[in-house]
Amino acid sequence: MLPRVADSLSFLYLDMVRVVQDDTGVCAQIQVDAQRTDLVYIPTAALSCLLLGPGVSITTPALNTLARHGTSVVSVGSGGVRAYAGILSDSLTTHWLEQQVACWSDSGRRLDVAVRMYRMRFQDADLPEAVTLDQLRGLEGQRMKAFYKILAQQHGIGRFRRNYHPDQWDSQDPVNLALSAASACLYGIVHAALLALGLSPALGFVHTGKQHSFVYDIADLYKAETTLPWPSPSTMPTIPNRKHVAASVKTYDSSSSSRASSGTFRAS
Numbered sequence: 027m028l029p030r031v032a033d034s035l036s037f038l039y040l041d042m043v044r045v046v047q048d049d050t051g052v053c054a055q056i057q058v059d060a061q062r063t064d065l066v067y068i069p070t071a072a073l074s075c076l077l078l079g080p081g082v083s084i085t086t087p088a089l090n091t092l093a094r095h096g097t098s099v100v101s102v103g104s105g106g107v108r109a110y111a112g113i114l115s116d117s118l119t120t121h122w123l124e125q126q127v128a129c130w131s132d133s134g135r136r137l138d139v140a141v142r143m144y145r146m147r148f149q150d151a152d153l154p155e156a157v158t159l160d161q162l163r164g165l166e167g168q169r170m171k172a173f174y175k176i177l178a179q180q181h182g183i184g185r186f187r188r189n190y191h192p193d194q195w196d197s198q199d200p201v202n203l204a205l206s207a208a209s210a211c212l213y214g215i216v217h218a219a220l221l222a223l224g225l226s227p228a229l230g231f232v233h234t235g236k237q238h239s240f241v242y243d244i245a246d247l248y249k250a251e252t253t254l255p256w257p258s259p260s261t262m263p264t265i266p267n268r269k270h271v272a273a274s275v276k277t278y279d280s281s282s283s284s285r286a287s288s289g290t291f292r293a294s
Contacts, residue, residue, distance in 0.1 A: 036074050036075065037074065037075045037076075037077055037106075037222070038068065038073055038075070038076050038077065039077040039079060039102075039105075039106050040054055040076070040077065040078055040079060040082050041078075041079030041080050041081050041082055041104065042056075042079075042080070042081035042082070043055060043056050043066075043081070043082055044057075044082070044083045044084075045068070045078075045082065045083070045084040045085065045088045046084075046085045046087070046088055047085060047087035047088040047090075047091055050067065051067050051068070051070065051091070052067070052068045052070050052088045052091050052092065053065045053066060053067045053068060054066045054067075054068060070091055070092055070095040070097055071095045073092075073095070073097045074097065074098065074222060075097065075098045075099075075100060075218070075221075075222040076092060076097055076098070076099045076100070077100050077102045077106050077218060078099065078100070078101050078102065079102055079103065079104055079105070079106070080103065080104050084099075089113065092115070093113070093115050093116065095115075096115045096117040096118065097115060098112060098113065098114050098115055098118060098221065098222045099112065099113040100112045100113075100218050100221050100222065102214065102218055103214060106214070106215065106218065107210070107211045107214040107215065108210065108211075108213075108214035108217075109214050109215075109217035109218040109221060112218075112221035112222075114221065114224060118224045119224060120224060121224075122223050122224055122225050123224050123225055123226060126225055126226060126229055126240075127226070127229065129231070130229045130231065136159075136231055137157075137158075137159055137162075139231045140159055140162055140231045140232050141153065141157065141162065143231065143232060143243060143246075143247060144162055144165070144166060144232075146247055147166075147246065147247055147250070148166075148169055151165075153165070159232070162232070163232065166232070166246075170188075171188075173250065173254075174186060174188055177254060183201060186201065188202065188205065189202050190202065190206050205253060205254070208252070208253035208254075209245070209249065209253050211253070212245045212248065212249060212252055212253050213238065213241050213242070213245050216241050216244045216245045217238065217241045219244075220240060220241060220244065225240065226240060227239070227240050227241045228240065230242060230243045231243055232246070
């Protein structure tokens with residue numbers, strides 16, 4: 027079961043601090059100047075996940091306390107973007123991981139999850155009754171290609187082709203650079219959320235063969251809203267939350283119920 031976020035902080039983000047354990051508890055040491063160091067105590071018992079950004083160091087006693095209180099620790103990039111590594115508490119439930127593995131290992135359930143992901147993205151989709159995973163990937167590719175074409179026409183870009191070549195980063199056009207950078211940010215946020223939930227980033231349902239396959243699956247549910255241009259400033263993007271991530275994996279357990287809420291970043 028997921029922790030009730032209403033009763034605790036979901037995420038706490040830190041950067042440019044030293045996290046230590048003292049006689050009172052776990053605290054973040056902030057070096058204000060050569061003569062002054064401020065202390066901010068971290069509510070470890072009421073925290074689901076601690077995000078450690080650039081410039082953070084943490085001591086072993088502090089990590090032990092976080093683990094004892096069931097707090098996941100994730101090493102991330104600036105602002106919570108890009109997840110590099112995660113330390114999960116022994117007390118973290120395996121409920122969602124077990125459901126993910128059960129669906130992933132069964133070809134019928136796996137296809138069902140992939141179809142439901144597709145319908146979440148394209149609610150007007152009219153799929154064949156006996157659609158295969160390869161056909162689903164092909165349909166998704168066609169829709170995204172058409173979507174990029176429409177956006178290019180709306181913004182007067184002209185002919186546009188989506189490309190991503192990390193080894194030729196400096197030679198790519200500005201639009202592809204912006205889309206690639208935005209996608210990397212979205213992947214980092216999704217990766218951190220999956221680690222905090224105890225899910226496997228590698229066991230994807232549409233994407234396969236990569237350590238981040240499930241990250242790409244979940245990110246694709248929100249990519250059109252969060253990383254691509256939207257038609258008007260009033261259209262606000264939707265950040266992935268626990269309810270949507272968990273809903274992607276069908277539990278097949280009608281007696282099971284849980285309360286889930288979106289994670290938030292809180293700066294110290």
